Amino acid sequence: MQGEQGRLPAGFLCGLAAVPGVGRIVGCIICSMKQYQTIEQTIGGTPLVRLQRIPGQFGQERGNVILAKLEGNNPAGSVKDRAANSMISRAEQRGEIKPGDTLIEATSGNTGIALAMVAAVRGYEMILIMPDNLSLERRAAMTAYGAQLILTPANQGGMEYARDLATSMQAEGKGKVLDQFANPDNTQAHIDTTGPELWRQTDGGITHFVSAMGTTGTIMGVGSYLRSQNPAIQVVGAQPAEGASIPGIRKWPEAYQPKIYHPEQVDAFEYIGQHEAEEMARRLAAEEGIFAGISSAGALVAALRVASRVQNATIAFIICDRGDRYLSTGVFN
Incomplete structure (x- = not known):
């Protein structure tokens, strides 16, 4: 009576038991258990939301929409x-x-x-x-x-x-x-999941993808997938301005350049100052209700610069993590 892999066929026990005055029991523990996810299975599928206030004159007036991919919604809190x-x-x-x-x-x-x-x-x-x-x-x-x-x-x-x-x-x-800096499985995660999600969530309408650059796995993987769907999509990387120290945004010395990084796959770079990234993190929380980290805010600074130069664009950027990871730094005080 057992199905494949030694398990009872779905529904085998359903309705077999009856309770006087109640009738058949419509369900069973075995069938119900199949519907539950493990914590790993909740990774990905994060929301993509439209910014309403911060884009200002670079948004609706220019026909642009700026979208934030909320990766802080992942179970361990980041992309x-x-x-x-x-x-x-x-x-x-x-x-x-x-x-x-x-x-x-x-x-x-x-x-x-x-x-x-x-x-x-x-x-x-x-x-x-x-x-x-x-x-x-x-x-x-x-x-x-x-x-x-x-x-x-x-x-x-x-x-x-x-x-x-x-x-x-x-x-x-x-x-x-594991070496996230040289491991192709880092990039592949975003080719398989983040990129396709952005493509579906924008109905293929995305024109620009903006991301902070650290290990570069996100920008390499998402950019690769999106370009496979539409070669005209522009990929923009946020890097630190001279003297800036922003967790999650790095410009590596040549000897430590991530092996998964291919600079020719990034169309443009925006250099982000520490003060403007921190100020934007506070604005994101206070004006958009998005409590995000400093590198996420840096990516938004870059997205706004893109929006100031284009029209009728759909610009998506990555909210890498949540702001509660930075409370002890005092940046939100």
Whole structure:
């Protein structure tokens, strides 16, 4: 009486039991359980919302619409949930790792939090290496998921130092580095999910895609997919202006350039100052009700600059994470 893979056929027990005065029981535990998702299955499918107030003269007057993809709605709170799930699950499928193994990653925060979540679900030990000048909320989130956190002195090289330490730990046999900076599974996550979502949500009408640039997995993957649907779509990257220190927006030294990054696939760059990104983060919350991180606000600054130059455009940008990850920095005070 069992169906494929040893399970009872759907509906086999439904209605078999009867209660006097009530009649048949219309459902069963087995059938109901099939309808529930795991936490991993809730990654993606994030909303795309129209900004109403901030675009001002660069919006409706010019026929432009500016859309925000709310990646903070992912279960671990950022766009990096997609990449983390992709890197771990695909490596597992290839037989490169198995539950119980130790994984290592250098991170500025969001990737580490996402990896810690997926590692917890799939049964891996997670070691995360992060510069010590990043927010307390990020540290707490990583350890809440059970990850071991190693803090490195920011004044000794920041993320570059953290990446070198991760590589040396792998060489010493302490675990496997997933390496978000060189791992094609990072980019593939956005080719498979984020890009198609944006295309569907705009009914193929998107004309410009804007993203902060850190590991560059998001901008590479989304840009690649969107261009496969319409080569005329413009891809715009937000990078830090001279002297700016914005978590999630980086311009890497040549020796540390992410291997997944292909600069020819980005049509234009907008250089974002720290003060304007922080001010825009406050405006996003106060004027649009979107509580977002600083790199997300930097991407919006870039999107507004694009909107000031074009007409009748549909401009989508990525809200990378939520603002509550930055409360201890004082930026929202």
